[in-house]
Amino acid sequence: MDDKDKKIASLHLKLMPYLEKYGILLLLVIMILVMHILQPDVFLSWRNVTNVFKQISWQSMLALGVFMVIVTAGIDLSVGSIMMLSLMILAVVAKAGAPWYIVVITPLIAGFLCGLFNGLGITLLRMPHPFIMTLGTLYIFRGTGNLISGGTPISGFTDEVRYLGHGRIDLQWLGLEKSQYLPVSLVLIAIVYIIFWIFLNHSKTGKWIYAIGGNPNAARASGINVNKILVIVYSLCGFLSGIGALILAGRTDSGYPNAGLQSELDAIAACIIGGASFFGGRGTVLGVFAGVMIMGILRNGLNLMDVSSFWQQVLIGSIIVLAVYIDVLRRDLGTRK
């Protein structure tokens, strides 16, 4: 190896940690720039940017939940169904005339319990892979949601119930126009993501979640109760899906049978694009956020340009494959075998 090669190799090694951490943000920035150039008047307008955040609001909750599960080298296919069931329970409780604070809390509890059910099923029934348990509950939860609602949409919620998904924070006191408001769901995304970032990176439980994904035997040998942590992870994933249901209730003002259909795949895609590894132990909260944003911006931008939704599917699929291939290349350079 001559000097030049050595220099390039050492540069690679120095850049690698930064690329690993922030590479996906780079992709996001590039996408934003490209969209801005293609749609200079519309794309970065206040209205469109808040629109993107409103559109990704509930997906971002599902993606964050699925991300935690993927970090443990698991998978949760049931998040879309958990969200639908939580939404239906919310709708039924709201229609029964319960006060708003009860209505608001029901999807969170329902989502948490669904996740708990997943976690206990995976650990107590010793399922060979979480795929199987959550594939089962994908059907079970959606079926249950249809049973309790009779398979028909239920609409019309009070403003308090709709606040998280539909609320606006007026910014006129900052001298902005009335149309330049801050969606409450955007603030909610920020708060939830920051809390989970602290949880995953700065708490013992969070560190153990990564350790389980890296080597479950090491975690077990360290005295970590792996099953307990897994139950916590799936429960939190369900809880986040419950938050997603609450946001969706606000956005659509109704509980409907097709809510969250196939959204588990969007959530998984966002995690993968954001750099989470299916083998566990790898990925960042920031990455997931970038993954969700990339999918949201892609859809939004292509809609603005009037590109058919079939092309959107093709593009999102291609980005998943490309993102993982970049990850494979990165791993070849970064890891000693």
Add this chain to the structure above:
Amino acid sequence: MSSTTNPLLEAKGITKYFGTITALENVNLKVHAGECLGVVGDNGAGKSTLMKVLSGLYKPSAGSLFFQGKEEILESPRDSQNLGLEMVYQDLALAGNLPIGENIFLGREPTKNLGFIKLLDFNKIKELTNAHLDKLKINVKSADQKVEELSGGQRQAVAIARSTAFNAKVVIMDEPTAALAIKEVGKVLDLINSLKKTGVGVIVISHRMDDIFTVCDRVMALFQGTNFAEANLSNTSRDEVIGWIMGKK
């Protein structure tokens, strides 16, 4: 090593069944402070099962464990760790995706309080890791390096550092040199010798006679799940120990 003092760790009559299979039958073992006991045996002789019983990963079907003369019942690896009994597993039991320091403190991370929330104290982890690695004369680039970026010997060193980070009194090592390049074996054996000097009791399971005869003071052989033979190292030879492994006296 004097055998008149109380052993640090003693196992009496350990028996372990897996269903209808008898993995261990009436096995006795003891190790003193500052002593290294070598445990040899063929594949399936019960070495690893015995070590997992000692570390609290398996519960024995019968028999009892005494630590510093007191009987202890181990429900989990956490119990044995609390007593000062540490295990270095053959597969190293490290999480490759985490840095060295976080592996060493995995499950026992130092925390700081921020109001009512407990957050990991990364500065303390780094500080303690560097001090501990220095003490054991283990050289790595940085405590922040991920374990998957290390060589086999460095990983083994981290695993041993991990086992001794919490004032371990007995360290059990399962094939500590099996996965290593030859030049790294010497470093790990030196590390074991320096552990002994600090008064730690060491149990080494190994196939390699070189390891046994470099670091051990006493050697015992298991054969088909039972105690087969035992001797001080000065009273035996390589050929004899190899014979024990194959069930010949």
